[in-house]
Amino acid sequence: MGPVLIEAFRYNRWANLHLLDVCAKLTDEQLRLTSPGTFGTIAATLTHMLAAEQRYLWRFGGYEPELKEQDGFPGVASLREHAAGSGDRFIAEAARLNDGNAGEAKLREGETRAPLAMIFVQALHHGNDHRTHICTILGHHGIPYGDMDVWAYGEAVGAYQAPPEA
């Protein structure tokens, strides 16, 4: 394992791709499902979640967002490519800035500023929040989505396992 910040973004990438793989098997009609109290449809939530990831990355500099909610849903396969790319970039930024003062970012049309640590934390929170919305919709409609908590991630990457027989 790496430092916690880096591992948290590895989990974020893994969970996004897991859920996108689940959603890749849905029909177009199912992608338009929603549930009370969530963000919107599955398609809209996935698009917003990954477009937001790109806007967070933009705040670290040297990256231009390609995905925008107002352009509509580009399809799960396209979103999966974006998720893999933004996931890799977050891991790289976390590795670059892990230990120490990462500097500041401008927010709200340049009217405010915040430590870059806040961008990392918001990115983790935002992904988690919207994945939960999608899981709520899937659960509401009786569609299984498998284990996708950090224990499942730990098993997938070998950080959580049964000890060898004595």
Added chain:
Amino acid sequence: MEPLWIEAFRYHKWANLHLLDVCLKLAPEQLHLTAPGTYGTIAGTWHHLVGAEQRYLARLLGSEVLVNERDAFPGLEVLKDHAARNGDLLIEAAVRITPDDVIETKFEGETSQLHLGIVIIQALHHGNDHRTHICSILGHHQISYGDMDVWAYGDATGAIVPIGGS
């Protein structure tokens, strides 16, 4: 220099206490509300969230587990006290633990080995996941819960400041 991920645990504590304050204003019957696809009732979700945090902390720091979902719901005032203490201990754990340290743990009768880094990231994920469930329930029943993303945390703690401000 403080590692960046400590801020994630400060946010975690703030978000739990913010949402508990919202729920403390609910009538007893509103604590039994739920929404499709979520974990259960508001009361049941809080009981589970705070109990699970103590089980994570027992693995991370060896602290005592005082809240258990199998016991009767202790009320939100009691859970808020536990959440405040859990939050402080998670911040302490985030500073102290070595992610690559391995512990043996029992889950569903089986002994497993897991890295402490997985436990602490699961604590973050789990809290976020169940807070989102509670927000979905509140939203479904038209009960407002205020802004509680990381930008709101930044505003509340003074981490986000006007450009040109101190």
